[in-house]
Amino acid sequence: MTRLQPQSGPLPHAEPTGASAPFWAGCASGELRYQRCRACAAVTSPPVETCRECLSADLAWEVSAGTGTVYSWTVVHRPATAAFAAVPYAPAIVDVAEGFQLLTNLVDVAPEDITAGMPVAVRFVATADGPTLPYFAPAPASPEETLP
């Protein structure tokens, strides 16, 4: 089957909140941001106002390397709404390397080639009239594994 493509048309989205605005601003500038608690070092995403471990409000934004592995996925053939014109698409949960999980869509991979634990890397895609979304695609092989 052909590789899954990002959506290209306008998508339903919600306005960022005070806590989440830095996350979406990061996506727009090519950074996958997450929060780390300065008090207990716990990592969290989606954004919160107080640490889910120790309740500290002293949270720092950090930038993820944007790599991870596939935790779970589905391939959707009946879209949620007609706005999702690129069908099928693949909602997934990715274990991001810094220790948080993200809901996303997998792209640049054929549905039958998706496997549990597959290495993936973030790929930012700007949507029409909406936010830049952090999609994930198969990670390129690391340099030491690449044959000349």
Add this chain to the structure above:
Amino acid sequence: MPGSSRRAAIVGVANTAQARRLEGATSRGLAVGAALAALDDAGLTLDDVDGISGDATAAALLYDLRLGPAWLGRQFGIQAVTEAVHAVEAGEADVVLVVAAEAGAYTDRSATAPWTRPENEFVVPFGLFTAAEFALVARRHMITYGTTPEQLARVAATIRTNGSTTPGAVYAGRGPVTVEDVLASRMVADPFHLLDCSMTSEGGCALVIAATDRAADTASTPVHVLGSGSDHAGPAYRHPPAWDLAGRRGGPVLGRIGERAVGRAFAQAGLDRADVDVLELYDPFSFEVIRQLEAFGFCGPGEGGPYVDDGHIGLTGRTPVTTDGGTMAFSHAGAAPQMFQRVVRGVQQLRGDAGPNQVPDARVALCSGGGAGALFTTVVLLGTEVP
């Protein structure tokens, strides 16, 4: 509390007509019809009612039916039934109507039903909806335990075949349904084929919950609420539905949600799994039944697929499941009514009113609502007698 020794029971139940579309029907009209039918079943009238619950329209119904001043419930699904029982047992009300109905809510057929795709900034742009959310949970179980699409299809075929022989079911007469039929239906959200998923439909239902001293006068055999429980892990459809999501106290992860709740329910009832005659499990997607069988302790972790393969959930099996076809074949009317219909069916089974799919001598039923994909599971144990 002075009223704390008082007991409540379910003394009346009713379903309206259920169909993919009920032409000309309104949610309000169906709700009134369901309420009056359930009261008739109980041998009571509107004049006896001093409490109401069911969904967000309950307050409006309270006004329109001139029930006030009356107790008003605020919970959802199974917990609305439980809340009403607690209100009656505490002495806040004597006769509570739990009623919900929906028609005309699902009109844009290019999209999935509106209540399946709540809007959240981290979910909606990725095209999530309930089938995809529950598929993410099912896939993780398949990865971990090797559960197969055929085992999922066995659940759907069993429940859909139950619906095909249930009078009044939306898909009455549409069976038997085989594993091959399910696997041959088009893919919705892998691993869920169309027939692994609940339908969308319209209709209403109601239950009457009354103090047992009032129930003595009623027409139908009272069914007792022996125990109940609820497990929540957060708001539905806002966070990744990860099997391993855990809370700070430890205990069951999201994939096992309902384990704590059902333990509480059995403890209240003084019963155990072997005492249950029929499982009216909420069946939004085929896998959710396998998950509940494990979380509720009817089989071990990872054993749900083989348990289903071995025929244990059929009408003549060890634990018959969802005997009227559930949301797959009986009805999945709107957001609220379908959440009561497992309890309505459990009552029918315990009263011997379950028709062709009656489980012989059913005395204890376990009914459930919710699901891991929605981050909650609620349960209620019903019985013909108070132990």
